[in-house]
Amino acid sequence: MRALAVYDGQVRLLSDAPEPTCAPGEVVIQPLLAGICNTDLELVRGYYNYEGILGHEFVGRVIDGPSDWVGKRVVGEINVVCGQCDLCQEGNYTHCRARTVLGIQNRAGVFAERFTLPIRNLHPVPDALSDEQVVFVEPLAAACQVLEAAHVRPRDRVVVLGAGKLGLLVAQVLRLTGADLTVVVRHERQAQLLAQWGIRAASLADLPEQQAHVVVDCTGRQEGFADALRLLRPRGTLVLKSTYHGLPQADLTRVAVNEITVIGSRCGPFDTALRLLAGGLVEVTSLIEGRYPLAAGKEALAAAAQPGRLKILLTF
Amino acid sequence: MRALAVYDGQVRLLSDAPEPTCAPGEVVIQPLLAGICNTDLELVRGYYNYEGILGHEFVGRVIDGPSDWVGKRVVGEINVVCGQCDLCQEGNYTHCRARTVLGIQNRAGVFAERFTLPIRNLHPVPDALSDEQVVFVEPLAAACQVLEAAHVRPRDRVVVLGAGKLGLLVAQVLRLTGADLTVVVRHERQAQLLAQWGIRAASLADLPEQQAHVVVDCTGRQEGFADALRLLRPRGTLVLKSTYHGLPQADLTRVAVNEITVIGSRCGPFDTALRLLAGGLVEVTSLIEGRYPLAAGKEALAAAAQPGRLKILLTF
Numbered sequence: 001m002r003a004l005a006v007y008d009g010q011v012r013l014l015s016d017a018p019e020p021t022c023a024p025g026e027v028v029i030q031p032l033l034a035g036i037c038n039t040d041l042e043l044v045r046g047y048y049n050y051e052g053i054l055g056h057e058f059v060g061r062v063i064d065g066p067s068d069w070v071g072k073r074v075v076g077e078i079n080v081v082c083g084q085c086d087l088c089q090e091g092n093y094t095h096c097r098a099r100t101v102l103g104i105q106n107r108a109g110v111f112a113e114r115f116t117l118p119i120r121n122l123h124p125v126p127d128a129l130s131d132e133q134v135v136f137v138e139p140l141a142a143a144c145q146v147l148e149a150a151h152v153r154p155r156d157r158v159v160v161l162g163a164g165k166l167g168l169l170v171a172q173v174l175r176l177t178g179a180d181l182t183v184v185v186r187h188e189r190q191a192q193l194l195a196q197w198g199i200r201a202a203s204l205a206d207l208p209e210q211q212a213h214v215v216v217d218c219t220g221r222q223e224g225f226a227d228a229l230r231l232l233r234p235r236g237t238l239v240l241k242s243t244y245h246g247l248p249q250a251d252l253t254r255v256a257v258n259e260i261t262v263i264g265s266r267c268g269p270f271d272t273a274l275r276l277l278a279g280g281l282v283e284v285t286s287l288i289e290g291r292y293p294l295a296a297g298k299e300a301l302a303a304a305a306q307p308g309r310l311k312i313l314l315t316f
Numbered sequence: 317m318r319a320l321a322v323y324d325g326q327v328r329l330l331s332d333a334p335e336p337t338c339a340p341g342e343v344v345i346q347p348l349l350a351g352i353c354n355t356d357l358e359l360v361r362g363y364y365n366y367e368g369i370l371g372h373e374f375v376g377r378v379i380d381g382p383s384d385w386v387g388k389r390v391v392g393e394i395n396v397v398c399g400q401c402d403l404c405q406e407g408n409y410t411h412c413r414a415r416t417v418l419g420i421q422n423r424a425g426v427f428a429e430r431f432t433l434p435i436r437n438l439h440p441v442p443d444a445l446s447d448e449q450v451v452f453v454e455p456l457a458a459a460c461q462v463l464e465a466a467h468v469r470p471r472d473r474v475v476v477l478g479a480g481k482l483g484l485l486v487a488q489v490l491r492l493t494g495a496d497l498t499v500v501v502r503h504e505r506q507a508q509l510l511a512q513w514g515i516r517a518a519s520l521a522d523l524p525e526q527q528a529h530v531v532v533d534c535t536g537r538q539e540g541f542a543d544a545l546r547l548l549r550p551r552g553t554l555v556l557k558s559t560y561h562g563l564p565q566a567d568l569t570r571v572a573v574n575e576i577t578v579i580g581s582r583c584g585p586f587d588t589a590l591r592l593l594a595g596g597l598v599e600v601t602s603l604i605e606g607r608y609p610l611a612a613g614k615e616a617l618a619a620a621a622q623p624g625r626l627k628i629l630l631t632f
Contacts, residue, residue, distance in 0.1 A: 087550060095550035095574065097526075149575070210413075225568060234403060234411035243569040250566035252541060253559040255580040258411065259465070262578035264571040 003112035004297035004314075005053045009046050011298050017053065020108060020116045027065030027119055029074065033135040034058045034110050034314040036304040038165065038220060039243075043104065044301060047245060055111030055314070056103040057138045059131045062122075069119060075137040077121040077270055078102040094267045111297060111314060123270045129277055135313060136169070136284040137273045142241070143169035144276070145268030147177070150237050152214055154178035159212045159231050162219035163190035163201070165287060165311050166241060170216055171199050172282045179214070182207065184227075187308035193286060207231055216241060222248030234258040239265050287311040319369045319428035320613035320630075325362050327614050333369065336424060336432045343381030343435055345390065349451040350374045350426050350630040352620040354481065354536060355559075359420065360617060363561060371427030371630070372419040373454045375447045378438075385435060391453040393437040393586055394418040410583045427613060427630060439586045445593055451629060452485070452600040453589045458557070459485035460592070461584030463493070466553050468530055470494035475528045475547050478535035479506035479517070481603060481627050482557055486532055487515050488598045495530070498523065500543075503624035509602060523547055532557060538564030550574040555581050603627045 003017035022028060035057035043050045056078045062069045081088055081096035088096050102117065103109020125134045143166065152158060158179040160171045163186070171183045171194065185191045185201045194201040204227060212231045216239040217224040228238045229251055238260060255262060276282045290312045292300035297314060304312040319333035338344060351373035359366045372394045378385045397404055397412035404412050418433065419425020441450045459482065468474060474495040476487045479502070487499045487510065501507045501517045510517040520543060528547045532555040533540040544554045545567055554576060571578060592598045606628045608616035613630060620628040 092551055149577075222568075235408055240568060240572040243572050247565035248568055249563035250568060252538075252556060252564055252566060255578060256556040256559050257580065257582055259580045259582055261465075261580070262571060264573065264575045264577070266573055266575055 001113040002294055003053045003108075004055070004294060004301075005051075005111075006044050007051050011044055011301055013295065013297055017112060020114055022065065022116050023118075025118050025120070026116045027062045027069050027122070028114050028116055029058075029060040029076070030063045030114055031058045031060040031110050031112070031314075031316050032073070033131045033316070035135050035139070036300060036312045036314065037139060039104060041301065041305050042243065042245075048104070050104060052103075053108040053112050053115070054103050055109035056101070057135060058110040059125060059134045059137075060110070063114070065119065069122070073125045074122040075125055075134050075270060075274070076102070076117045076123065077267070078104065078138060079267060080107060080118055080121060111294065113294070113316065123274060125274070126278055129274070130285070132285045132288060132313075133277050134274070136287070136311070137270055137277070139166055140169050140173070140273035140276065140282060140284065141268035141270045142166065142266065143173045143268065144272045145265045146170055146216055146239050146241065147173060148268060149263040149265045150214055150239050152177045152179050156180065156213035157211055158182070158214045158216070159184065159207060160216045160218060161204075161224050161227055162217065162242070163187070163194065164218060164220070167218035168193060168287060168310070169282065169284070170218055170241060172197060173276070174216070175199055176281060189308065189310070196286070197283065210234070212236060214239065218242060220244065225250055229254050229260065232258070232260055235260070237261045237263060239263050241265055288313060291315050317429040318610055319424075320371070320610060320617075321367075321369045321427075322360050323367050327360055327617055329611065329613055333428060336430055338381065338432050339434075341434050341436070342432045343378045343385050343438070344430050344432055345374075345376040345392070346379045346430055347374045347376040347426050347428075347630075347632050348389070349447045349632070351451050351455070352616060352628045352630065353455060355420060357617065357621050358559065358561070364420070366420060368419075369424040369428050369431070370419050371425035372417070373451060374426040375441060375450045375453075376426070379430070381435065385438070388438075389441045390438045391441055391450050391586060391590070392418070392433045392439065393583070394420065394454060395583060396423060396434055396437060427610065429610070429632065439590060441590070442594055445590070446601070448601045448604060449593050450590070452603070452627070453586055453593070455482055456485050456489070456589035456592065456598060456600065457584035457586045458482065458582065459489045459584065460588045461581045462486055462532055462555050462557065463489060464584060465579045465581045466530055466555050468493045468495050472496065472529035473527055474498070474530045474532070475500065475523060476532045476534060477520075477540050477543055478533065478558070479503070479510065480534060480536070483534035484509060484603060484626070485598065485600070486534055486557060488513060489592070490532070491515055492597060505624065505626070512602070513599065526550070528552060530555065534558060536560065541566055545570050545576065548574070548576055551576070553577045553579060555579050557581055604629060607631050
């Protein structure tokens with residue numbers, strides 16, 4: 001089958017990737033749409049030493065497995081977990097010590113004609129939601145995780161740093177809290193989308209120092225951490241959605257003296273994301289800025305890597 | 317009057333420091349004992365651009381002010397606050413935007429024959445507690461702040477990194493939680509004290525990676541942050557008691573991916589610290605490793621700066 005993979009630091013379009021085989025409890029899925037995420041771009045750059053088929057954001061159809069699943073349109077959680085380790089036993093499944101992660105860690109991804117996932121990772125998709133909507137469930141769930149980690153109150157002043165693919169979803173989720181929300185933008189297209197959603201956009205220079213109760217860093221750049229510390233009031237909360245290349249310098253003394261709380265945040269609740277989409281509480285399709293067939297996967301990755309570019313989808 | 321101060325990066329023993337004058341609501345205090353803290357040593361090294369009389373840990377006697385206060389033996393909170401700013405109004409007094417801090421920020425300290433504090437900063441000391449005990453109230457309150465910031469449960473595995481003056485107090489406070497507590501030590505004297513208190517000591521190399529629920533960094537060294545991240549399990553909590561010279565490199569990607577919570581922690585509740593001392597729940601006097609008269613203040617600071625040295629007191 002065809003697949004888009006990374007090997008030896010090179011993206012390769014494979015024409016003869018091996019067919020996936022199901023472990024017990026798994027199904028074979030044919031993707032309908034897949035999204036390109038910044039993590040995919042980082043994997044291509046070799047940040048995490050991953051080799052194999054890329055991709056983890058998808059909506060697909062089950063084509064092989066138990067008969068009550070075959071034919072279903074699904075999205076799927078990306079962490080494949082053991083259920084046995086201490087972290088699983090305590091309900092911290094996304095941190096399973098023995099996990100594989102779809103297209104990220106020891107598990108072939110979704111930029112392929114077929115792939116597998118355990119049934120317990122799947123969420124059937126309501127008919128009322130389009131493929132173009134639900135392909136955003138994984139990143140939208142990650143955006144929802146911000147509110148799992150931090151208690152954001154209606155009276156809080158909240159700043160989102162970085163209005164990229166993830167930042168724009170985080171902003172929409174944070175808008176639901178009723179907090180006084182500002183998103184720092186660097187591109188006109190981001191400002192337009194935020195205006196359309198009724199969310200305030202600003203440039204970093206316009207924001208006062210030490211006033212924000214909560215700052216969410218979605219920049220992916222190490223300046224994001226320093227900027228966030230400047231904006232946060234004492235006892236404020238910094239939610240880190242970013243990963244950073246290398247080891248950024250961080251003003252940890254300021255964290256201690258100002259009693260800042262820094263909370264890392266990664267994968268989130270799929271059911272919540274599906275509910276927000278079904279209720280029309282979050283708008284995602286206007287983030288789509290390009291569609292490429294799998295055969296043009298290299299061009300799709302190159303397009304997704306352009307500064308300011310929002311969501312690029314792969315079609316199958 | 318005599319005082320120990322820092323000017324132009326030099327410690328000076330002054331013989332003609334100006335007498336302090338009381339603002340409304342303040343009293344004049346004569347110190348009975350004062351403690352040397354790592355912050356004092358950092359001020360001497362010029363980390364915070366402070367110039368003036370040093371010192372903030374004290375027990376003293378009120379010698380001038382309202383008659384119902386004169387003669388009382390007191391300890392005192394070090395943040396002198398406005399009561400008016402947004403942070404004060406919300407009860408975050410220690411973060412007052414207009415604060416001065418005793419011997420640290422725009423306010424003459426206690427390494428002097430006399431100094432002033434507002435009455436509202438004072439806590440009278442019960443007769444049953446000795447000067448040698450209550451001179452530890454300020455750092456013990458800071459140790460208590462760890463538990464204000466982080467919820468430590470009896471089932472948690474907790475590691476304290478850095479068994480210095482502050483770390484040994486933090487360890488004793490954490491012992492009260494019933495958690496499975498280990499303190500990382502580098503000096504024999506620290507191990508002896510911990511054994512005496514029934515607290516487990518270990519070397520860093522003996523501890524397993526990614527197992528601790530809570531790590532408190534009291535090292536004051538930037539390796540402390542990296543070591544803490546190595547020890548913490550996913551979704552663990554890192555409490556930063558340390559301040560660090562410069563901008564340490566920090567693996568913020570690990571914070572994000574492992575969903576670590578980092579909480580800065582500074583000044584704490586004096587009333588709680590007094591209660592712990594009064595109840596015999598924390599033992600402090602065995603931390604005392606030297607006493608110097610104010611006139612030998614330079615020698616006292618030099619002694620306190622020796623690696624592994626615990627509490628050095630000034631007498632008056």
